Amino acid sequence: MDASILLILVQDGLVNGAIYALLALSLVLVFTVTRVLFIPQGELVAFAALTYSTLAEGHVPASIFLLAGLGATACLRGLWDARATRNKYGKILFGTLGPPAVVVPLTLWLAPRHPGLAVSALLAVATVAPMAPALYRIAFAPLASASILTLLIAAVSVRFAMVGIGLVIFGPEGTRGIGFSDAFFTVGPLTIPGQAIWIWIVTFALMLALAIFFGRTLIGRALRATAINRLGAQLVGIPAEGAGRLAFTLAGAIGAISGVLVAPLTTIYYDTGFLIGLKGFVAAIAGGLVGYPAAVIAALAVGIVESVSSFWASAYKEVIVFTAVLPVLLVRSLLGPPSEHDE
Amino acid sequence: MKRGLWLLFLLAWLAAPLLGIVPPFWISLANTIGIATVVVLGLVVLTGVGGMTSFGQASLMGFGAYTTALLNTSLHLSPWIALPASIAASVAAALTLGAVTLRLSSQYLALATLAWSVSLFYLAGNLDLTGRYDGIPAIPAVSLFNINLAAPEKFFVVIWVSVALAMLATANLLDSRVGRAMRALRGGAIAAASCGAPPAQAKLLAFLYAAALAGWAGWLYAHLQRAVNPTPFSFAASTEYLLMAVLGGAGHIGGALLGAAIFTLLNDRLQSFLPLLIPTPGNFELVAFGCLMLVLLQTAPEGLWPHLFRPRPQPRPIDETLALPRRNIPPPGTLLLESIALTRRFGGLVAVDALSFSACAGEIVGVIGPNGAGKSTIFNLLTGVDQPSAGQIKFRSEEITGSNAAAIAELGIARSFQHVQLVAGMSVIENVCLGAHLRGHAGPLRALLQLDCAEEAALFAEAMRQLDRVGLRQHADRPAGSLALGQQRIVEIARALCLDPVMLLLDEPAAGLRHNEKEQLATLLRQLRAEGLGVLLVEHDMDFVMQLADRLVVMNFGAKLTEGAPESVGRNPQVIEAYLGTAA
Numbered sequence: 001m002d003a004s005i006l007l008i009l010v011q012d013g014l015v016n017g018a019i020y021a022l023l024a025l026s027l028v029l030v031f032t033v034t035r036v037l038f039i040p041q042g043e044l045v046a047f048a049a050l051t052y053s054t055l056a057e058g059h060v061p062a063s064i065f066l067l068a069g070l071g072a073t074a075c076l077r078g079l080w081d082a083r084a085t086r087n088k089y090g091k092i093l094f095g096t097l098g099p100p101a102v103v104v105p106l107t108l109w110l111a112p113r114h115p116g117l118a119v120s121a122l123l124a125v126a127t128v129a130p131m132a133p134a135l136y137r138i139a140f141a142p143l144a145s146a147s148i149l150t151l152l153i154a155a156v157s158v159r160f161a162m163v164g165i166g167l168v169i170f171g172p173e174g175t176r177g178i179g180f181s182d183a184f185f186t187v188g189p190l191t192i193p194g195q196a197i198w199i200w201i202v203t204f205a206l207m208l209a210l211a212i213f214f215g216r217t218l219i220g221r222a223l224r225a226t227a228i229n230r231l232g233a234q235l236v237g238i239p240a241e242g243a244g245r246l247a248f249t250l251a252g253a254i255g256a257i258s259g260v261l262v263a264p265l266t267t268i269y270y271d272t273g274f275l276i277g278l279k280g281f282v283a284a285i286a287g288g289l290v291g292y293p294a295a296v297i298a299a300l301a302v303g304i305v306e307s308v309s310s311f312w313a314s315a316y317k318e319v320i321v322f323t324a325v326l327p328v329l330l331v332r333s334l335l336g337p338p339s340e341h342d343e
Numbered sequence: 344m345k346r347g348l349w350l351l352f353l354l355a356w357l358a359a360p361l362l363g364i365v366p367p368f369w370i371s372l373a374n375t376i377g378i379a380t381v382v383v384l385g386l387v388v389l390t391g392v393g394g395m396t397s398f399g400q401a402s403l404m405g406f407g408a409y410t411t412a413l414l415n416t417s418l419h420l421s422p423w424i425a426l427p428a429s430i431a432a433s434v435a436a437a438l439t440l441g442a443v444t445l446r447l448s449s450q451y452l453a454l455a456t457l458a459w460s461v462s463l464f465y466l467a468g469n470l471d472l473t474g475r476y477d478g479i480p481a482i483p484a485v486s487l488f489n490i491n492l493a494a495p496e497k498f499f500v501v502i503w504v505s506v507a508l509a510m511l512a513t514a515n516l517l518d519s520r521v522g523r524a525m526r527a528l529r530g531g532a533i534a535a536a537s538c539g540a541p542p543a544q545a546k547l548l549a550f551l552y553a554a555a556l557a558g559w560a561g562w563l564y565a566h567l568q569r570a571v572n573p574t575p576f577s578f579a580a581s582t583e584y585l586l587m588a589v590l591g592g593a594g595h596i597g598g599a600l601l602g603a604a605i606f607t608l609l610n611d612r613l614q615s616f617l618p619l620l621i622p623t624p625g626n627f628e629l630v631a632f633g634c635l636m637l638v639l640l641q642t643a644p645e646g647l648w649p650h651l652f653r654p655r656p657q658p659r660p661i662d663e664t665l666a667l668p669r670r671n672i673p674p675p676g677t678l679l680l681e682s683i684a685l686t687r688r689f690g691g692l693v694a695v696d697a698l699s700f701s702a703c704a705g706e707i708v709g710v711i712g713p714n715g716a717g718k719s720t721i722f723n724l725l726t727g728v729d730q731p732s733a734g735q736i737k738f739r740s741e742e743i744t745g746s747n748a749a750a751i752a753e754l755g756i757a758r759s760f761q762h763v764q765l766v767a768g769m770s771v772i773e774n775v776c777l778g779a780h781l782r783g784h785a786g787p788l789r790a791l792l793q794l795d796c797a798e799e800a801a802l803f804a805e806a807m808r809q810l811d812r813v814g815l816r817q818h819a820d821r822p823a824g825s826l827a828l829g830q831q832r833i834v835e836i837a838r839a840l841c842l843d844p845v846m847l848l849l850d851e852p853a854a855g856l857r858h859n860e861k862e863q864l865a866t867l868l869r870q871l872r873a874e875g876l877g878v879l880l881v882e883h884d885m886d887f888v889m890q891l892a893d894r895l896v897v898m899n900f901g902a903k904l905t906e907g908a909p910e911s912v913g914r915n916p917q918v919i920e921a922y923l924g925t926a927a
Contacts, residue, residue, distance in 0.1 A: 037450060039457075142641045148450050149396045153589065154640050156398070156582055161633030164626045278458060285454055315469040322462035326443050329455055333446045 004189040009307045015196045015265070017303020018203040019045075022258045023280025024287070024295040025210065026251035031289050032227035033247035035148050036140050039155040041255050042277020043162040044128050048259025049268040050170045052124035053177040060111040062169035064104045067127050070134040071100040077138050095245075096137065099130035117180060125256040132252025133245045140248075141241055159274070166270035174272070177263025199261050206254065207296070223247060279306070279321060286328045298328075353507055360496035370496050372607060374567055377502035379603035381509045381560040383587045384596065385553030388513060390585070391593030393549035394529040395449045398581045399440070399456030402463045403554045405576030406432040407561025409467065412479040412571045422485045426562050433558025434551050441550045445543060452550070460578040467573040478572025485566045498567050505563060506600070509556055512791045513596050516552065519790030519799065520783045523773055525549050527766050531777070534764035534835075537726055538842060539752035539781035548787055586636050592646025594768070601648055606632075658820045659772065665804040667782050669843050670755060672875040675705025678740065679846050679877040680725065680756070685734035687720055687901075694720045696901040697734065702846065707868060707878040709892030709909070711885070713921055717901040718881045719761050722850050725879075726758050727751040738846075753781055757839035758848035761881070763831045767824025771815065771834055774823045775806040778841030809837040814863055829855035833864070846877040853887045865891055889913065897921070 023041060030038045047063050054061040075096035082088055103126050110119065139158050143151055181194025213220040226233040226243040234240050262268070262276070283302050287294030302321060309320040360370045382400050390396050397403075407429035414425040440459060444452040468476045484493030485501060492498050516522050524540035525548060532542040565571050574580075583606065591602020613628040621627055643650065673679070680702045687695040695717045702708040710718050723729035725736060727748040736744045738754055757778070765774050779802045785795035810816050813833045818826060823834060832852050839847055849868075853861050861884070868878060868891055882888040888895070888909075895912045897904040899921045905912060912918055 037454065139637050146640070146644070147394075148448075149390075149394070149453060150640060150644060152396065152450060152453055153585060154637060156585075157633045157636035157640070159633070160579075160582065160636075161630045164629035164633065167626055275461070278461060281454060282458060285451070289450070316465070318465045319462045319469070322458040325455055325458040326440070329447065329451055330443045332451075333443060 005311070006308075007188075007190055009311055010304055011190055011192065011196070013304030013307035014300060015199055015303070016306060017300035018199050019258050019262050019276070020279045020283050020302050021296045021299035022203055022206060022254050023277060024283035024299045025207070025292060026254040027277075027280050027284045028287065028289060028292055028295050029223075029227075030247050030251045031284070033223055034136070034140060034144075034151075034244040036136075036151045037148070037155055037281070037289075038132075038248075038251060039152070039274075039277065039281075040135065040159040040162050041251060041280065042273035042275070043159060043166060044131060044252060044255035044273070045259040045262065045276050046268055046270060046273030047131070047162075047166060047170075048124050048128040048256040049177060049263035049272075050166075050175060050259075050270065051127050052120055052260045052263050053175040053268070054170075055107070055111055055115065055120035055123055056117060056178050058112060058114045060108060061124075061127065063127050064100070064107045066165060066169055067131055067134075068100040068104055070131050070138070071096045074134040074137040077142075081142070096134060099126070103127050103130075117178060121180075121260045124260050125253065128256035128259065129249065129252040132248040132255065136245055136248040141244060144240065144244070163271050163274070166273075170270040172270070174267040174269040175263075176267045177260070179264035195261075195264050202257065202261060206257065210250075219246065275318065282321065282325050282328075285325060285332075288332060353503070357500050357503055360499045363496075365496070367495065370499055372611060374495055374499055374502050376600075376603050376607045377499075377506045378560050378563050378567070379584065379587060379607060380506050380600045381556050381563065382584050383591070383599040383603050384509050384513050385556035386584060386588040387593055387596060387599050388517070388525065388549050389553040390588055391595065391598070392517060392526050392528070393546060395546060395549065396453040396585065397456040397550070397553065398453060398578060398585065399460040399463075400553065400557050400584045401576045401578070401580035402456070402460040403433045403437055403557035404561035404564065404580075405463065405467065405571075405573070406436045407558030408565040408571045408576065409473055409479070409561075410558075411562045411565045412482050413472070415483050416479055416481065422483065422562075422566055426559070429562040429565075430555050430558040433554045433561065437551050437554030438547075441547045445546045445550065456581070457578065460576075460581055464573050464577050467576070474572075476573060478570060480570045482565050482569045482571070484569065493569070495567070502563055502567070505559060509559070510596055510600070513552075513556075515793045516787065516790050517596075519787075519795055520780060520785050520802065521545070521548060521787050521790055523769070523777050524780060526769055526773075527777055529766070530768075531764050531766040531774075533728055533748070534760060534838070535777060535780075536748035537728065537752055537758055538778050538838065539749045540777065541747070541749045552787070583632075586632060589636065589639055589644070589646055592648030594645065595648040595652075597652065598646050598648035601651075602646065605647070659770075659803060661772075661803050661807045662800055663804050663807055665801040667779070667801050667805050667843070670845070672845060673704045673739070675703070675875050677704040679704055679738065680879065681735075681737040681740075682721070682725065683735040683737065685721070685724060685736065686732050687717075687724055687729065688732045693901050695724065695731070698898070698901070698903050700896045700903065700906060702877045702879050704845070704877045705872055705875045706893045707872050707880060707891050709888040709895045710879065710881045710898060711883075711888060711895060712898035712904070715900075716898040718898060719850055720901075721898075722758060722761075722848055722879075722881065725751075726756060726848060752842060755842065755845035756848065757842040757844035757846070759832065759835035759839055759850055759852055761850040763828065763835060765823040765831055765834060765838075767822065769823055770820050771823050771826065772803065772806050772810060772819040774834060775810050775837045775841055776802050778809075778838035779805050779843075782841075782843060806837070806841055809840040810834075812840065813837045813867060827855070829857070829860060832856070833860075836864075836867075840871075844876065846879070847871065848879045850881045851883060852880070853882055853884045861887055 027038055027041060030036055051061040051063045075093060078092035078096055082092060107123055135158055139154050143154055179195040180198045183194035185192045214224055222238045223243055223246060226238055226240060230240055279302050283299035284295050286298030305324060306317060306321050310317040359365055382404055386400060410429045410432040411422060411425035414420045414428055415422060440455055444455045467473045484491055486492055492501055524535050524545040527535035528542055528545055536542055587602035587606045590605055592598030610628055613631055617627040678701060683699050684697045685695055686697055712718055724731045727746050735742060743751060783798050783802050785798050789795045810819055813836055815830060815833055836852060853864060872878060880888060892909055895909050896906045897912055897918050904917055904921060905915050
């Protein structure tokens with residue numbers, strides 16, 4: 001392997017790594033605020049990618065009906081939980097049925113008119129992103145006081161249901177989305193495709209936006225407060241459930257955007273998301289599930305390890321990436337203090 | 344009697360398929376249920392008892408299955424020789440994962456097993472050794488005394504004898520010295536450590552035991568199907584086993600069988616009926632199970648078993664004539680525990696500030712001070728639950744700074760906790776028995792085979808004696824969580840006494856007690872002092888501590904305010920100021 005091949009592999013790895021970094025950020029965000037290890041994040045990525053491809057081809061994606069179903073279930077769940085207090089009905093109706101009420105008719109009207117890539121991308125994000133807070137209302141908010149492991153089992157259950165539904169709404173065929181740009185830029189030995197530039201720009205912009213959100217805005221700081229001390233945040237008037245919904249909304253948006261970005265890179269099937277999301281987790285674990293910068297660096301490393309190993313031993317690509325978790329955990333185990341008790 | 348009945352039932356169950364009246368379809372379902380039960384029993388120990396979760400049980404099962412497949416087809420070994428090898432392969436794999444993750448919080452084990460099961464799936468699917476995605480065909484059948492057990496109704500006997508043995512072994516394991524340490528992982532891990540049973544060890548044992556059962560199940564699977572491939576050992580399969588455990592009731596041995604049976608039957612019905620209802624292709628049973636699991640977690644996280652059978656702790660016969668050897672207690676006045684300039688900082692907060700004091704044998708030393716003075720932190724430092732930032736701890740003139748909780752327990756330092764650390768679901772006497780952990784020696788193998796009966800009887804006799812001593816004899820068989828909080832504190836003292844301690848550290852033992860109960864406690868403490876024990880007592884009830892203590896150490900803001908006889912301390916103006924504020 002000479003230097004130019006290595007450079008190409010690193011470039012490739014940084015493209016995928018950027019996506020994993022976005023996912024790792026969203027997973028850390030959700031975990032610190034709600035203690036949920038959001039395994040179905042990968043499914044959201046795949047669903048957004050497939051929704052985008054379907055729209056770009058001028059068809060109506062069936063995922064809008066999934067959004068409607070999730071919204072309706074979340075609405076019933078919310079109304080049921082609020083039955084004792086009988087307030088906030090309007091807020092629940094608006095929060096759960098609002099997104100499908102806008103997205104479903106809009107998509108049905110726009111899709112057959114070949115809306116173009118930008119509109120398709122926006123619609124795909126608008127379809128998939130609200131699924132995350134709906135899932136939070138249905139599956140995780142009622143378990144808010146359960147242990148991390150119970151929440152993890154719930155997350156895996158959600159993932160199973162989502163994969164089953166994914167097969168029905170997208171079918172077993174894979175699709176590859178249309179890229180935002182056909183341009184190529186030549187830099188020394190490298191040929192950088194326009195899509196890669198798009199991914200880097202969007203990733204960077206999202207990270208910057210998140211940094212400003214967490215550092216400068218009151219809501220962002222409230223989320224950080226909840227992440228550091230849930231009870232303490234509640235005592236000063238930050239509702240844990242509201243913080244959880246916000247975290248899931250942000251994660252849903254990040255997952256959906258990642259899906260649209262990744263769609264043109266590779267063929268996506270209804271169940272491809274699992275491995276993509278899991279690589280985000282590998283990166284998040286390296287940051288101890290709490291550190292943002294460490295997670296981003298680890299995500300880029302995961303991307304590079306993946307592209308280098310797919311060059312050397314493509315059949316063992318996943319084996320190498322996922323086995324890499326073990327040395328990472330070993331280092332954490334040796335460096336960190338022992339955890340004698342879990343909550 | 345009861346045992347005989349169970350045996351009879353098992354024999355009838357084993358014989359039924361051999362009579363030729365049971366349709367093959369039901370035998371095949373029962374075989375699937377049996378193998379799943381063996382795997383899920385491991386999850387009962389790991390998840391229900393130990394509070395950990397693994398998404399890799401099917402992968403561990405795969406280690407067992409592939410091991411026997413390779414040994415049989417390549418080396419032509421007998422399946423019976425391959426059985427221990429299968430179990431050993433799973434255990435070795437679990438040991439690797441456990442060594443890496445078990446010092447971290449429990450979500451890392453879950454995530455590591457998740458990543459690992461994906462990795463192993465692709466590994467088995469790409470290696471020539473494991474026959475790639477096609478797997479290994481033509482695994483020979485098991486035969487016993489020249490009887491070929493290839494037919495499903497004959498292998499049924501092997502499977503269900505395995506189920507019965509695995510259930511018995513699991514019951515034996517949980518009802519043993521090491522089993523109590525495992526059961527303490529949920530709710531009493533710190534207390535177990537202070538009794539000399541390190542949680543890390545108990546966690547590893549639970550994971551290895553679950554792996555051993557998975558390996559055994561893998562062996563059964565390989566010889567039932569006579570072929571292996573990666574699919575039945577995937578992440579999805581692992582999740583199904585976890586669902587079975589949650590469904591049946593992860594905390595109960597019977598729940599494993601119940602969960603495996605309901606899941607397998609339901610899965611079979613769904614697979615045949617759902618396609619008729621919904622004509623589009625899809626894995627609707629996946630959707631159904633995902634939703635079922637969510638509903639279960641939200642409505643009945645303890646599973647179906649406790650709702651159907653309402654298990655209660657059985658009264659345990661105890662032979663109180665048995666006794667354990669005791670350690671030599673040093674003569675009264677021997678210097679026991681010394682704290683030298685002990686300091687603990689939490690970030691910028693100095694919780695304990697250069698504190699020096701000592702306690703001798705045959706002496707009660709009271710530690711008093713306002714809330715937040717650092718009294719409980721001192722206890723945690725002295726017992727190895729927490730480590731000091733600076734300073735030294737000596738016990739009988741030997742430095743013990745930096746020792747962990749279990750090592751300190753071994754020296755004969757026992758303690759109770761301000762926030763009660765009992766295992767709510769275990770009976771009172773089992774909780775107390777945990778205190779005698781270091782006075783028994785039976786390991787997991789002796790526990791599995793029930794070769795620890797004599798030792799267990801002696802441990803329980805000791806526990807009953809200590810329970811009698813603190814006056815809670817009549818509550819021995821009740822679940823510890825059902826006692827009043829004051830009584831639970833007293834149970835903690837009985838547990839500490841079971842260690843046969845030289846030094847006893849009691850953190851607010853009188854809180855929540857009625858007047859006459861306090862009198863009883865004071866009498867007990869005086870008696871222990873007369874026996875030559877050193878007692879260190881943190882207490883808020885001033886009357887109680889004043890009448891008992893030989894010496895008082897007064898703390899304020901982490902530092903020692905003063906030290907001396909109770910009468911002189913009570914008159915000290917600094918102490919009065921700390922407690923009551925300055926006179927205006």
